Amino acid sequence: MTSYGLLVSPSHNRVYAQAAAGLVKAELAVFGERALDGRIRDIEETSIGGVPYVTFSSDELAETDVRLLSNLSSLYALFEIEGGLLRPVELKPLDLFGSDLLTIQKYSGKTNEYFTKLLLNVTAMATDSPMDLVTGRPRLLDPMCGRGTTLNQAMMYGLDAAGIDIDGKDFDAYAAFVKTWLKNNRVKHQAEITSIRREKAVLGRRLHVTLGASKELYKSGETMEITVVNADSVEAEKFFRPRSFDLIVTDAPYGVQHGSRAKGAQPGRRQQLSRSPVELLGAAVPGWARLLRPGGAVGISWNTFVGRREELAEILASSGLEVQDSEAYLGFRHRVDQAISRDLIVARKP
Ligand SMILES: C[S@@+](CC[C@H](N)C(=O)[O-])C[C@H]1O[C@@H](n2cnc3c(N)ncnc32)[C@H](O)[C@@H]1O
Numbered sequence: 001m002t003s004y005g006l007l008v009s010p011s012h013n014r015v016y017a018q019a020a021a022g023l024v025k026a027e028l029a030v031f032g033e034r035a036l037d038g039r040i041r042d043i044e045e046t047s048i049g050g051v052p053y054v055t056f057s058s059d060e061l062a063e064t065d066v067r068l069l070s071n072l073s074s075l076y077a078l079f080e081i082e083g084g085l086l087r088p089v090e091l092k093p094l095d096l097f098g099s100d101l102l103t104i105q106k107y108s109g110k111t112n113e114y115f116t117k118l119l120l121n122v123t124a125m126a127t128d129s130p131m132d133l134v135t136g137r138p139r140l141l142d143p144m145c146g147r148g149t150t151l152n153q154a155m156m157y158g159l160d161a162a163g164i165d166i167d168g169k170d171f172d173a174y175a176a177f178v179k180t181w182l183k184n185n186r187v188k189h190q191a192e193i194t195s196i197r198r199e200k201a202v203l204g205r206r207l208h209v210t211l212g213a214s215k216e217l218y219k220s221g222e223t224m225e226i227t228v229v230n231a232d233s234v235e236a237e238k239f240f241r242p243r244s245f246d247l248i249v250t251d252a253p254y255g256v257q258h259g260s261r262a263k264g265a266q267p268g269r270r271q272q273l274s275r276s277p278v279e280l281l282g283a284a285v286p287g288w289a290r291l292l293r294p295g296g297a298v299g300i301s302w303n304t305f306v307g308r309r310e311e312l313a314e315i316l317a318s319s320g321l322e323v324q325d326s327e328a329y330l331g332f333r334h335r336v337d338q339a340i341s342r343d344l345i346v347a348r349k350p
Helices: 014-035 063-069 113-124 149-156 168-184 215-219 233-238 270-274 277-291 309-317
Strands: 002-008 041-048 051-058 075-082 085-088 140-142 161-165 189-198 201-211 224-230 245-251 292-303 334-337 340-348
Touching (some): 002 014, 014 051, 014 063, 014 113, 063 075, 113 149, 113 245, 113 292, 149 161, 149 168, 149 224, 149 245, 161 168, 161 233, 168 189, 168 201, 233 277, 277 292, 277 309, 309 340
Parallel strands (some): 140 161, 140 245, 161 224
Antiparallel strands (some): 002 051, 041 051, 075 085, 201 224, 292 340, 334 340
């Protein structure tokens, strides 16, 4: 049995930093339970040399285990602990691009990028093939994608991703961001925005981006795709094929206004945007569930002040999904601010 010590990333903002150790413990527990055959044990917070670590024990970790653990959302460094000494473990994260892809955008209502990564990770762990996160290429949908934090994390991982958001300003801002970022970073790509029409009516707009992680990959056609639709997520099935996603990952509206930006300010959109988050999920989840392939998983984060876990579990279960309720999956609730206590819920399609 080997002991390991993990340093939590120091770059968290103050609020998230308070919750980070607890969240990384829960995330590690999920990884251990779902992908590492229960081999991760004794997860605890320990002080080493006056610095807080998350420590755990395990049989020697194999190369693929380290590849998986390298993607823990708040991981900064990992050490083997031997006779009171720390030996660095070489990390092999999936990251294809610089971290500014996730950090450079700042706007009110943005989901913390570490939390977004955590939500993606623990959703991927609930599928019937959790190791696909590092050895496969799951296809992801964020059906309420805002300005794209989840889509950017998916891109960072080299996944094909799609998003839907009802807010036209978010759609425009994401399109502008992704095009500028790809150009500034000299990433080979093609991007276009088109209207989605059916029987002469315009259903929404679509941004479609094809990019290559390198020039060579782009030339050889080994590309990644990002698609974003500006529409109501309740109508998700009009835009995507049934069973076409492995992962659905979304941070639901919190039911509170963020800063000064009133999200209900667009005429005609007010009604949809003022729906309570639980009501919205009740209307949208059945359609999302049909977009998921059997064995795929959905992960939703939400504000527990506006909806109870049982209500969300009921919505997911009545769409035929199996809610993950092991202790590990119940350890993610944390305070964001006075008005938001965030939790996540994950379910698999049998
Ligand atoms: C908490 S925010 C997600 C933020 C996003 N993760 C980010 O970091 O930019 C929730 C999003 O749900 C969107 N939304 C609300 N109702 C919707 C609906 N009916 N269909 C699609 N999107 C909706 C909002 O416009 C908002 O962008």
